[in-house]
Amino acid sequence: MYYAVIVATLVTMALALLRAVRGPTVYDRVLAVNMFGTKTVLLLAALAFVFGRPDFLDLVLVYALINFIGVFAVLEFFRNRATRAGERQPAQHE
Amino acid sequence: MSTITLLFSIFLLTLLMITTMAIVRTRNLFVAVMLMGIASLLIAASFFLLDAADVALTEAAVGAGISTVLFLGALALTSERERSPSSLPLLSLGIVAIVALIVIYATFDQPPLGSPSAPVQAHLTPWYIESTRELIDIPNVVTAVLASFRGYDTLGEVIVVFTAGVGVLFLLGTGASASAAGAPLSEDNAGLRHYLIPRILGRLLIPFILLLGFYVQFHGEYSPGGGFQAGAIVAASIILYSLLEGEQRALLVIPQGVLLAMMVGGVLLYGAVGVAGLVLGGNFLDYSVLDSDPVKGQQWGILLIEIGIGITVAGVLISIFHAFASRGAA
Incomplete structure (x- = not known):
């Protein structure tokens, strides 16, 4: 059962990686990375049970709790760039 | 390692190779940063498969949030396109190929990977595993090796982290001068404050991330974790707040x-x-003398130095983040 879950997760990870590498837009890649993180959480959780080491779930908790911070940083990055592009635009008109 | 685990490992490493090739090939640095996130996840999963939970936790704590944030902070200061590669690509390829051949030749003298008869497995590892129970009495042997048996090395590592932090602050400035020089970021425009859903959900999660950080810090003797990982997790929560x-x-x-x-x-x-160990009549970083019971003394020493590691790592990571962010805002 766990092995079926692991294989399915690995296939999904490969597909997400394909999307992240192929693109074509930035948002495809951001979504792909986010999904890859979620699949890693699932994979590690399933592996922890296969190994019979549920205490390794700490690692899964770390990913579950802080993996989304990178996405916030991406949002902030694009917001900053848009703000700065907006500031530059009027300067060119003058 | 069972055959199935081996197959999983090979699959993950293949994905890792595809990712790294894509990172090298892409000229768009933003794409490279995104792919680095995937590479970090794959490396952590591979460590996990090899039963190295402490290392995987370190990779997770740093790679999951902080490295992406810092890369994007650096990217905000520069352009998004990589410059065209330098001249003489053939020379570089030649040098890399020669070095690779030398390294491969050197591995012929190595005992086979993971062989139980390798010298390191025959003498040192069994000694660590047996003496941990007797001398320190904590379940996580990795923490015992890192904090007590090889305390010198870890002290060196902490000093390296500290030096790296000082170096970055020297290059980018502490950010205090930028805000004093009159580049006040308008308060309303700062951060993602206008975006209600991220803000509310993010704020809800911050206490839990801090709690996880402290759990990893103080539970490191019993489960994977310790000061390095906890410092990174606590820093991640503060970075999320900012x-x-x-x-x-x-x-x-x-x-x-x-x-x-x-x-x-x-x-x-x-x-x-x-130094306390020295004063109490032992060797430097010998914790046995810290308490009347040597085992208790070892446990006290490990607890204290792990706290020291956590404080330094959190301070360095948050400082580096502020250095980048204030540079980008100015």
Whole structure:
């Protein structure tokens, strides 16, 4: 059962990686990375049970709790760039 | 390692190779940063498959949030396109090929990977595993090796982290001068404060991330974890706060002076534990003399130096983040 879950997760990870590498837009890649993180959480959780080491779930908790911070940083990055592009635009008109 | 685990490992490493090739090939640095996130996840999963949970946790704590944030902070200061590669690509390829051949030749003298008869498995590892129970009596042998048996190496590592932090602050400035020079970021425009859903959800999660950080810190003797991982997790929660609420607010919560004191204080705490061992009649970083019961003394020493590591790592990571962010805002 766990092995079926692991294989399915690995296939999904490969597909997400394909999307992240192929693109074509930035948002495809951001979504792909986010999904890859979620699949890693699932994979590690399933592996922890296969190994019979549920205490390794700490690692899964770390990913579950802080993996989304990178996405916030991406949002902030694009917001900053848009703000700065907006500031530059009027300067060119003058 | 069972055959199935081996197959999983090979699959993950193949994905890792595809990812790294894509990172090398892409000229768009933003894409490279995104793919680095995937590479970090794959490396952590591979470590996990090899039963190295402590290392995987370190990779997770740093790679999951902080490295992406820092890369994007650096990217905000520069252009998104990589410059065309330098001249003489064939020369570079030749040098890399020669070095690779030398390294491969050198591995012929190595015992086979993971062989139980390798010298390191035959003498040192069994000694660590047996003596941990007797001398320190904590379940996590990795923590015992890292914090006690090889305390010198770890002290060196902490000093390396500290030095890296000082170096970055020298290059980018502490950010205090930028805000004093009159580049006040308008309070309303800072961070993601206008975006209600990220803000509310993010703020809800911050206490839990901090709690996880402290759990990893103080439970490191029983489960994977310790000061390095906990410092990174705590730093991630503070960085999340400043992404949501803006630089200035975060600096009001933990001012720059406190961050500098954390950077220095952690290293000093580690060193002070070592000196305390000397004063009490033992060797430097020998914790057995800290308590009347040597085993208790070892446990006290490990607890204290792990706290020192955590404080320094958190201080350094948050300082580096502020250095990048204030540079980008100015």
